[in-house]
Amino acid sequence: MIEVEHLSKRYGDHLVVDDLTFTVEPGTVTGFLGPNGAGKSTTMRMIAGLDAPTAGRVLVNGRPYPQSSRPMAEMGMLLDAKGIHPGRSARNHLLALAQTNAIPSSRVDEVLAMVGLTDVARGRVGGFSLGMGQRLGVATALLGNPQVVVLDEPVNGLDPEGVLxxxxxxxxxxxxxxxxxISSHLMSEMALTATRLVVIGQGKLLADTTVDDFVADATGGWVTVGTPDADELAVLLRGPAVEVRRDGPEQLRVTGLTARQIGTAAWEAHMPVHELAAHQPSLEEAFMQMTRESVEYHAADPASTSTTSTTPETVGAAS
Structure with a gap:
């Protein structure tokens, strides 16, 4: 278990992490989300004991991680897959860590096989591709068979097989x-992997909830309704907070009502319904809604800008 309690980190006048409190429970995959500059990396470094908090504390399995007598068995971390001496072989890198952490050398071969690097285990890390380096970073995190696993962008550089x-x-x-x-910017992977989410923006906690509830709470969902009585049902459903539009001769798109409410209204009015499908925003859309005010850099909308130069005719008309 990871317990983050009123955690803050300040660099000079810049408050990077601002009074964060959340718990990462065992038995579930918890995603850690936030825009660039939100404070995710700093928070993960404080969990690892690499940075000291300005205020608050982090407990890993009930105590500060630096106090662990067997750190690699307590928690395995991947924060920077490139933080490995390029002249070492993958096996020697893991073997050195094993020998200094009272881990049997047989475990080195186990994790190399686990991440698919057995055939290149004696090759120098400097010649590894990005994906191979990422696999070695995961192997390093798993070397001590830890009870807590923390990974920053674990699918970075991996091919589809590696992502799976x-x-x-x-x-x-x-x-x-x-x-x-796990921390990642790939919302599609987070939606498929995580059960819970911790979302931060500008160093502050924005959400600590399940993935399903996070998406359900977002605005922008709608219900598709198929009925031969589309015109009549549209009149029946419209209201101050309800929008109904035609998507086809016998199809409506309704926002502001649930599928249950629409189905009940149609049944009470004796109108046949051939399709009734609720559409929720994606995790990416829900994330963008929540973090809109926390984004550090806002790019211009491509649709509102033009890369074409002024035509000669326009210049002439203006002169």
Missing amino acids: WIRNLLTTLAREGRTVF
Whole structure:
């Protein structure tokens, strides 16, 4: 378990993390989301004990992680897959960590096989591709068979097979009762992997909830209704907070009502309904809604800008 209690971090006048409190429970995959500059990396470094908090504390399995007598068995972390000496082989890198942490050398071969690097284990890390380096970083995090696993952008550089492997690995670790905490900007992967979410913006906690509730609470959902009585049902459903539009000769798109409410209204009016489908916003859309005011850099809308130069005719007309 990871317990973050009133955690803050200040660099000079800049408050990077602002009074964060949340708990990452065992037995589930918890996603850590936020725009660039939200304070995610700083928070993860404080969880690892690499940065000291200005205020508050972090407990890993009930105590500060730096106080652990067996740190690699307590928590495995991947914060920077490139933080490995490029002249070492993958196996020697893991073997050095194993020998300094009282981990049997047999575990090195186990994790190399687990991440698919057995055939290149004696190759120098400097010659690894981005995806191979990422696999080695995961192997390093898992070396001590830890109860808590924290990974920052674990699918970075991986091919589709590697992405699927990571997805299955994380869900397996959670099923074994471990605490799994992952940060990623890939919303599609987070939607498929995580059960809970911790969302921050400008250092503040924005949400600590399940993925399903996070998406359900977002605005922008609608219900598709198929009925031969589309005109009559549209008149019946319209109201101050309800919008109804035609999507086809016998199809309506309704916002402001649930599928249950629409189905009940149609049944009471004796109108046949051939289709009734609720559409929720995606995790990406829900995330964008919640963090809109917390984005550090706002790019211009491409639709509102033009890269074409002024035509000679326009210049002439203006002169």
